[in-house]
Amino acid sequence: MTDRTSLYVHIPFCVVKCGYCDFNSYAIEDPAAHRRFVSALDRELRTARPPRNPWTVFLGGGTPTYLTDESFARLFEVLTSHIDLAECQEVSMEANPESVSATKATIARQAGVDRISLGVQSFDPARLRFLDRAHDVAAVERAVSVFRDAGFSNLSLDLMFGLPGQTLPQWTSDLERALELRPDHISCYNLTFEPGTRLEHARRQGKVQPNDDRVDAELFQWTRRRLRDGGYEAYEISNFAGRGGPCLHNDHYWLQGDYVGVGPGASSHRAGWRGTNAKPLEAWAGAVERGLSGTAEAEFLTPSQRLGEALWLGLRRRDGIDLDALRERLRIDLDPNRDALIESMVEQGHLRRDGTTIRLAESSLLQADRIAAEFL
Ligand SMILES: C[S@@+](CC[C@H](N)C(=O)[O-])C[C@H]1O[C@@H](n2cnc3c(N)ncnc32)[C@H](O)[C@@H]1O
Ligand code: SF4
Structure with missing residues (x-):
């Protein structure tokens, strides 16, 4: 029987730290650091005790495929000694083009990985350089x-749009090139200027200008139309499911499921404890x-905080939020402030109400x- 708890494994190493990225990743090449990381992961899996058959597993980063050959092989020995990957509903792994090899792909596949998310970002050499990509x-x-x-x-491809100065024809060319590779899922992320990143620093110094919001809106609307016509379902703002269906792991996370996270910076969640x-x-x-826990910070979310997060995460999904089901799940009523906020957003046209379900309006x-964020 598959447990309804998922497992997230964070692999923090990358060949370069991209200027826009605020994920917990660092450019460490030293094989000894990779070996130490995998051994420590083994120790953490013993103490964190995720279920033997998690619902889904996600190996993310950072760049899982950047591990040295030796540590990559060892990672899967460790994982399969704790987890029956073949029993999970989905086992995803992130990969970056420059560090993919037939040996690593075969090791991952044979161990039970059945879904790949490849970080492509763009098909234009100048934009790849702007993003500091190594491929x-x-x-x-x-x-x-x-x-x-x-x-x-x-196989899923990650792309980014709305790069400074990017026009519709430029983005059209990127997405069409991606579609020629017949991916089973596509993620299209609007570039965000994250605090603390080199990109944000350059923006503050006036060295880069964010793209015009109206242009980004045009790129986004075109993306939705083009992917719908190509048979991809927009099940979340940035995510489009083709033959491979939605990413079950991310859906589980957006629906506030329980998960155990291992690796530096990973978070875990169980019924309101984070x-x-x-x-x-x-x-x-x-x-x-x-032999200690890897957890550095922990909090119990109040029912009201959980409600806020459920609204925040749920509004990104095409299915929106069934408020009755949410009340039942969290055993809490919507407070008057949030009730009024929903009313006013429906009036302003930001939200649509359909029975007890609310969704973001297309526009x-x-x-x-x-x-x-207003619901948090
Ligand atoms: C954290 S990365 C990990 C995967 C892999 N290392 C890679 O670079 O593709 C996951 C995805 O998040 C997206 N991403 C990261 N930072 C972003 C940002 N500031 N704005 C938009 N998308 C971003 C990229 O598309 C990236 O593929
Ligand atoms: S390779 Fe991926 S995780 Fe690493 S810095 Fe770049 S975007 Fe972030």
Whole structure:
């Protein structure tokens, strides 16, 4: 029987730290650091005790495929000694084109990984350079062939749009090139200027200008039309399901399911308890090597906070939020403030109400983060 708890495994290493990225990742090449990371992960899996058969597993990062060959192979020995990957509903792994090899693809496939999310971002050499990406277009095509040859039938591509100065014809060309590779799922992220990143620093210094909001809205609307016509279902603002269906792991997360997170900076959630691991390799590995928990911070979310987060996460999904089902699940009524906020957003046309379900209006999808944040 599959447990309804999922497992997230964070692999923090990357060949370069991209200027726009605020995920917990660092450019560490040292094979000894990779070995130490995998051993510490083994220790953490012993103490964190995720279920033997999680609902879904997601190996993310960072760049899982950047691990040295030796550590990559060891990672899957460790994982399969704790987890029956073959029993999970979905086992996803993120990959970057420059570090994909037939050996790694075969190891992952044989261990039970059945879904790949490949970070492509763009097919334009100048935009890849702007994003600090370590790969070229040929590496993307090579990586797709390698994964297909290794037997992966569920392959997703990550793209980014709304880069400074990007026009509709430029973005059209990127997305069309991606579609030629016949991915089973596509994620299209609108570039965000995250606090603390080099990109945000450059913006503050006036060295880069964010793209015009109206142009981004045009790119986004075109994306939705083009992917719908191509047979991809927009089940979440940035995510489009083709033959591979939606990403079950991310859907589980957006629906506030329980999950155990291992690796530096990973968070875990169980019925309103949320813990987050230490982010630096040394702090996290040092703790778990001493037999301690990797958790550096923990909090119990109040029912009201959980409600706010459910609204925030749920509004990104096409299915929206069934308020009655939400009340039942969290055993809490909507407070008068949030009730009034929903009313006013329906009046302003940001939200649509359909029986007990609320959804973001099509015209407000791109402002989801700002609108949803008001419920927190
Ligand atoms: C954190 S990355 C990990 C996967 C892999 N290392 C990669 O670079 O593709 C997951 C995805 O998030 C997206 N992403 C990261 N930072 C972003 C940002 N500031 N704005 C928009 N999308 C972003 C990228 O499309 C990336 O593929
Ligand atoms: S976007 Fe991916 S490759 Fe770039 S730094 Fe972030 S996690 Fe690493």
